[in-house]
Amino acid sequence: MDLPRASVAMLNTEKRLQLLIDAVTDYAIFLLDPTGIVVSWNSGAQRIKGYSEAEIIGQHFSRFYTPEDRQAGLPARALATAARESRFEKEGWRVRKDGSRFWASVVIDPVWDEAGHLIGYAKITRDITDKKKADEALRLSEERFRLLVQGVTDYAIYMLDPQGYVTNWNSGAERIKGYAHAEIVGHHFSRFYLEEDRIAGLPVKALEVAARDGRFEKEGWRVRKDGSRFWANVVIDPIRDEQDNLIGFAKITRDITERKQADEVLERVRIEEKKHFQTLTRTMSDVSAELDLQRLVQTVTDAAVSLTGAQFGAFFYNVTDAQGDALTLYTISGVPREHFSKFPNPRATHVFAPTFRGDGPVRSDDILADPRYGQNAPHKGMPEGHLPVRSYLAVPVKSRSGEVMGGLFFGHSEPGRFTGRHEELLIGIAGQAAIGIDNARLYDAAQREIADRKAAEKHRELLINELNHRVKNTLATVQSVAAQTLRSSAVDEGVRQQLNARLMALSDAHNLLTEHNWEGATLGRVAEMALHPHRSERHDRFEMAGPEVQLLPKTALAIAMALHELATNAIKYGALSNENGRISITWQVRNGDGGPRLHLIWVEQGGPPVTPPTRKGFGTRLVERGLAAELDGRVELSYDLSGLKCTIDAPLPKSGVPEV
Amino acid sequence: MSGNAALRRALIVEDEIMVAMYVEDLLTDLGFEVAGLATAFEQALPLAREGEFDFAVLDINLAGRVSFPIADVLRERGIPFLFASGYGSKGVSEDYKDAIRIQKPFVSRDLARAIAKIAQ
Numbered sequence: 001m002d003l004p005r006a007s008v009a010m011l012n013t014e015k016r017l018q019l020l021i022d023a024v025t026d027y028a029i030f031l032l033d034p035t036g037i038v039v040s041w042n043s044g045a046q047r048i049k050g051y052s053e054a055e056i057i058g059q060h061f062s063r064f065y066t067p068e069d070r071q072a073g074l075p076a077r078a079l080a081t082a083a084r085e086s087r088f089e090k091e092g093w094r095v096r097k098d099g100s101r102f103w104a105s106v107v108i109d110p111v112w113d114e115a116g117h118l119i120g121y122a123k124i125t126r127d128i129t130d131k132k133k134a135d136e137a138l139r140l141s142e143e144r145f146r147l148l149v150q151g152v153t154d155y156a157i158y159m160l161d162p163q164g165y166v167t168n169w170n171s172g173a174e175r176i177k178g179y180a181h182a183e184i185v186g187h188h189f190s191r192f193y194l195e196e197d198r199i200a201g202l203p204v205k206a207l208e209v210a211a212r213d214g215r216f217e218k219e220g221w222r223v224r225k226d227g228s229r230f231w232a233n234v235v236i237d238p239i240r241d242e243q244d245n246l247i248g249f250a251k252i253t254r255d256i257t258e259r260k261q262a263d264e265v266l267e268r269v270r271i272e273e274k275k276h277f278q279t280l281t282r283t284m285s286d287v288s289a290e291l292d293l294q295r296l297v298q299t300v301t302d303a304a305v306s307l308t309g310a311q312f313g314a315f316f317y318n319v320t321d322a323q324g325d326a327l328t329l330y331t332i333s334g335v336p337r338e339h340f341s342k343f344p345n346p347r348a349t350h351v352f353a354p355t356f357r358g359d360g361p362v363r364s365d366d367i368l369a370d371p372r373y374g375q376n377a378p379h380k381g382m383p384e385g386h387l388p389v390r391s392y393l394a395v396p397v398k399s400r401s402g403e404v405m406g407g408l409f410f411g412h413s414e415p416g417r418f419t420g421r422h423e424e425l426l427i428g429i430a431g432q433a434a435i436g437i438d439n440a441r442l443y444d445a446a447q448r449e450i451a452d453r454k455a456a457e458k459h460r461e462l463l464i465n466e467l468n469h470r471v472k473n474t475l476a477t478v479q480s481v482a483a484q485t486l487r488s489s490a491v492d493e494g495v496r497q498q499l500n501a502r503l504m505a506l507s508d509a510h511n512l513l514t515e516h517n518w519e520g521a522t523l524g525r526v527a528e529m530a531l532h533p534h535r536s537e538r539h540d541r542f543e544m545a546g547p548e549v550q551l552l553p554k555t556a557l558a559i560a561m562a563l564h565e566l567a568t569n570a571i572k573y574g575a576l577s578n579e580n581g582r583i584s585i586t587w588q589v590r591n592g593d594g595g596p597r598l599h600l601i602w603v604e605q606g607g608p609p610v611t612p613p614t615r616k617g618f619g620t621r622l623v624e625r626g627l628a629a630e631l632d633g634r635v636e637l638s639y640d641l642s643g644l645k646c647t648i649d650a651p652l653p654k655s656g657v658p659e660v
Numbered sequence: 661m662s663g664n665a666a667l668r669r670a671l672i673v674e675d676e677i678m679v680a681m682y683v684e685d686l687l688t689d690l691g692f693e694v695a696g697l698a699t700a701f702e703q704a705l706p707l708a709r710e711g712e713f714d715f716a717v718l719d720i721n722l723a724g725r726v727s728f729p730i731a732d733v734l735r736e737r738g739i740p741f742l743f744a745s746g747y748g749s750k751g752v753s754e755d756y757k758d759a760i761r762i763q764k765p766f767v768s769r770d771l772a773r774a775i776a777k778i779a780q
Contacts, residue, residue, distance in 0.1 A: 487685065500767050
């Protein structure tokens, strides 16, 4: 490389240094002669400025300056400063060969010879555009952050020194707390607290917690400059330096009074909903347990008034009276009944019709302003003396089958009192009312049915009693006629007794059946009753056994008469005519193809030897033929030598067999 | 007051004449004297009030009217009586639930037993 001749001898001895300088690429290192002409150039200079050594040697260094700096004479001033002060150092814009600019850090040192003459300048230039950009970015960022903090108006953001004195203040703090920057900086932050909190030492504790835990966060009341309170969310963060020394606190305070109020409103709504739910549940259980229609509709009306906050409410519902006539009744809640009793029931006006037709709910914030209002003659609105209604809410009460059972109507003298929520609640209540009314109606119908049936039963009992009375009187008359007739003729006393006994047997059987309303009697009772007159003195000579069998009245009568005849015969000729004879009556039920059948056997033993009668008397015929015909079965009398035997085989009605 | 075993004269109240005659025969056969016989309520009431007899046999249903007012009079006078009726126990008023009663039709023995009971 070519070096200025004046320096050649000197630099020859510094060959190694020359090589080193040339190897540096991050710094432009070059020499100027005393007038500013470039006399040396290194590879760093070529890289940074863009000129090759050949291009630049011999050129004036002022070309590296921007035109405006050249105009201002900066290059000459720089050299003069360097010569005068032995050093010139500055940052500034410089221009590359291609015209692009870079931010340069420039150092110019004067070079003196041994005699003290200025022989040139050493110039070291560094491209610090990147560093400048970074510094600029940081500065901008910090500025923006400051502006940001300052511009935040929703948060009070400010700093405290370690003792709690305010050191800065943003516009949010001013807005929220009311103090201007100048008023508050230097004052202790405890003035933002309520007096009682200050006394309790809360401010100090907050800083202690922040310093200890690295963060303090809490909600609480704070006081503005004007003394008013606000509900604050407070966050305090400790600020520490690089050596971890506490240098202050950052404090962020938010005014969340509105949120707190919203929370409180929500809480009130929640409590109200809970109350509604309880009312609904209670109504549901009341309604499902209530079978009295009047009380039921009152419960429903009261619950609905409570749920909607109405001043008054009415439930008009349709009923059918005992005569089958339809009429509309009503219950009132919230006001005395007199307020309604002077008016006729609501008619199907434009306002009421949708409810009575079951179309759906009608809700109006101001019924007076509703287009449906005041359309119908004669009143063209509410009649004189009607309760003042502005807010209006009505829902139909419809059964599952769609029948409109009535309507629930509610009013308030102030407009805008009923909400969609009230409407929903009322629809729920109406649904419960419908179910309740359905139940009450079913219950009523069932009660009426039971009462009807009881009355019918009572009537039947009376009829049976009366009939029995007549039969008994008739039997008594027959008895009397027979007695009179037989009295006047020379008839054997035995015949008279036999006749009387038969009449009595018939009467006894009637008694037994009357006792059971002529629904029948058990075979055991029939046998006991028929044999009672004969058995009482000869108890040990009868044996009776068999299951419980229910007999129809007709069968019971026939068997009673047959047993009476058999017993009478036994006393006269059979087992009861001596001292030792015995009678066994046993029966059982057998299930055959044609249904259950009764088998009864009368067996006499120990009486005198038996011979068949030569002539069949009334008793025999009654048993053999009469009974068989009555029972639709077979009756067989066999005159065994050991004693009379009578077997009865007859069908039983299916229901006559008790389930075992 | 009627004496215990001193029942002798009887009043019969029975609207069915045939039955009344039957009762009359039975009482006579049993050795009693029939002091009076009424077949209607209006006829029976004055007899019950003023008649001279020791006991009475009362039908309950007198052509649709119950004979309990007659029994009330007898009870007042301390004269024993028995009911002879076609009604079962259901036809008797609560007042006379415990009164001696025989059910029609009845035979001489039933009547004799009932008279014995009211004589006690």
